Amino acid sequence: MTLSIRRFAYHAFVIAFGVLMIYPILWTISSSLKPENEIFTHAGSLLPSTFEWLNYVQGWAGFGGTNFGVFFSNSAIITVIVVIGTLLSSSLVAYGFARLQFWTRSFLFTCLMITMMLPSQVTLVPQYILFHNLGWVNTFLPLTVPHFIGGSPFFIFLLIQFFRGIPRELDEAAFIDGCNAYSIFGRVILPLAKPALVTVAIFCFLWTWDDFLGPLIYLNNPKLFTVSLGLRMFSDPNSFSHWGYMFAMSILSLLPEFIVFLVFQRNIVEGIATTGLKG
Amino acid sequence: MNQKVLSKVSNPINRSRSSIHLKKKAVRELIGISFISPWLLGFLCFTIGPMIASIYLSFTNYDMLSSPNWVGFKNYVHMFTSDSRFVTSLEVTFLFVIVSVPLKLIFALLIAMLFNANRRGVGIYRTIYYIPSIIGGSVAVSVMWKQLFGLHGAVNSGLALLGISGVDWVTNPSSALWTLIVLVIWQFGSPMLIFMAGLKQIPNELYEAAAVDGARPIAKFFKITLPMLTPVIFFNLVMQMIGGFMxxxxxxxxTGGGPLDRTLFYALYLYQNAFTNFQMGYASAMAWILLLIVALFTAIIFKSSSSWVYYESEGGR
Structure with missing residues (x-):
């Protein structure tokens, strides 16, 4: 009796608090479907009186001749390139650190660890000046190229931890069979590291899709804007048009992240739990 | 005589052997370096190079139109003696970090303990509680937050039900920072997952032994859970603190830093100096002060860790 009451209390509390947690998102979804005059007059209600799907159509049209299709494809292009670059470079580098012996390895590993904690603001200004002088401002290059040369120490570290867990006997067996370091990496380690690579790809996708500061600094041409910049322009009071459109596009911008999260939930949870603890 | 011949014979062999050995070593070096070369190149071009440039720029006046001119320590002196907005941004950021990081960690820990129980539905609950953290950094969430806490937003219509008439939380000087603090605490998902993994590592025998001794739940928490979790708390604290400062x-x-600079975060003021006022020298000097502050806080946490972080492998200390 008391046990079932306690169980009921537990679930009631967790569900109530959970609703509170995702209430802001539910509110935005419902606002994105409300007729304009209802959004702030009935702010507390989660049910629109009529479903205003037109918000999505009108919002998608964007403004100033640039529609959200452009923003979404820009974001998609950047994100795909960054994910590919990150997977290639961080797996190579991680293998080097995890398995190979070379001079200054431990010193360079310390450098890697320190860059993980380095506030990005320290390199922000000189990097901007560098890319400006290279003529890379208003291109996708400053947002993508650094990821091909070991951009994120965090992902390298995650993969190092994973590679270290793969039994060395496998490398040795492949070596006896005539494999060199490159073929061991390509044929033995990479196939085994699939789960870790998936985790890296997911986090890289989420962070790049969400990135705001990078595009804000390097992209000024609306034709090159990512979804984050497009949304920000939408919410700017000076170019402001319509709340319903803005909420509709906000929800659309979150959709890819939601889908990735729901499909790869397990990888995300394990990725955070293991790297967090091993850090 | 004999020995001489022998040594003459053996010498070339030895030499060629050691040269093979050397060659092998050199090849091994090259293979190792070839694997890490992408990172090494990026490290030199995008980290070390910019850092050196940044130190130099911090001692100059540079607007990107004319070449930088050397001003010595002027940027640093100006910051602390005559830039009141700089001091404000420091105060705002300190307050933000000191309030939001502990609250976020406490929330994360309490919820993680709630989910540590082997109950049905925990998997789904964990997913729902983690959703805000997945999307937390996005522009969409910021847009949403601004409206939610606005004068006619859902927060005020909720308060109206309780008979309280709210203000515009975002533009009110005394509450603006708090809306941002609540936003950050709302995203406690990552430390929560790390705490959950940490809680699973605590051996059940400890709790059983405590139960035999008649320990109450509060005592179990303070004598077992908390000490055993200190390495995880340590990690979360460092990571969240660094994130908070940035x-x-x-x-x-x-908030755009307003109202009245009450939410002028350090990183925001740095951005304004660099990309609105194009004072690249001053912004670089600010970046170095930020690095020093973060390094100092990290060092304090690391140094103090020996007195409060429990490592099993070291027999308790």
Missing amino acids: SFTQSFLI
Whole structure:
């Protein structure tokens, strides 16, 4: 009796608090479907009186001749390139650190660890000046190229931890069979590291899709804007048009992240739990 | 005589052997370096190079139009003696970090303990509680937050039900920072997952032994759970603190640093100096002060860790 009451209390509390947690998102979804005059007059209600799907159509049209299709494809292009670059470079580098012996390895590993904690603001200004002088401002290059040369120490570290867990006997067996370091990496380690690579790809996708500061600094041409910049322009009071459109596009911008999260939930949870603890 | 011949014979062999050995070693070096070369190149071009440039720039006046001119320590002196907005941004950021990081960690720990129980539905609950953290950094969430806490937003209509008439939380000087703090605490998902993994590592025998001794739940928490979790708390504390000092997007989008600079985060003020006023030298000097502050806080946490972080492998200390 008391046990079932306690169980009921537990679930009631967790569900109530959970609703509170995702209430802001539910509110935005419902606002994105409300007729304009209802959004702030009935702010507390989660049910629109009529479903205003037109918000999505009108919002998608964007403004100033640039529609959200452009923003979404820009974001998609950047994100795909960054994910590919990150997977290639961080797996190579991680293998080097995890398995190979070379001079200054431990010193360079310390450098890697320190860059993980380095506030990005320290390199922000000189990097901007560098890319400006290279003529890379208003291109996708400053947002993508650094990821091909070991951009994120965090992902390298995650993969190092994973590679270290793969039994060395496998490398040795492949070596006896005539494999060199490159073929061991390509044929033995990479196939085994699939789960870790998936985790890296997911986090890289989420962070790049969400990135705001990078595009804000390097992209000024609306034709090159990512979804984050497009949304920000939408919410700017000076170019402001319509709340319903803005909420509709906000929800659309979150959709890819939601889908990735729901499909790869397990990888995300394990990725955070293991790297967090091993850090 | 004999020995001489022998040594003459053996010498070339030895030499060629050692040269093979050397060659092998050199090849091994090259293979190792070839694997890490992408990172090494990026490290030199995008980290070390810019850092050196940044130190130099911090001692100059540079607007990107004319070449930098050397001003010595002027930027640093100006910051602390005559830039009241700089001091404000420091105060705001300190307050933000000192309030939001512990609250976020406490929340994360309490919820993680709630989910540590082997109950049905925990998997789904964990997913729902983690959703805000997945999307937390996005522009969409900032846009949403601004409206939610606005004068006619859902927060005020909720308060109206209780008979309280709210203000515009985002533009009110005394509450603006708190809306940002609540936003950050709302995203406690990552430390929560790390705490959950940490809780699973605590051996059940400890709790059983405590139960035999008649320990109450509060005592179990303070004598077992908390000490055993200290390595995880340590990790979360360092990571969240560094993240807190670098917060930018939320204040940029939601409050724009206002009202009355009450949410002027350090990173935001740095951004304004660099990309609105084009004072690259001053912004670089600010970046180095930020690095020093973060390094100092990290060092304090690391140094103090020996007195409060429990490592099993070291027999308790």
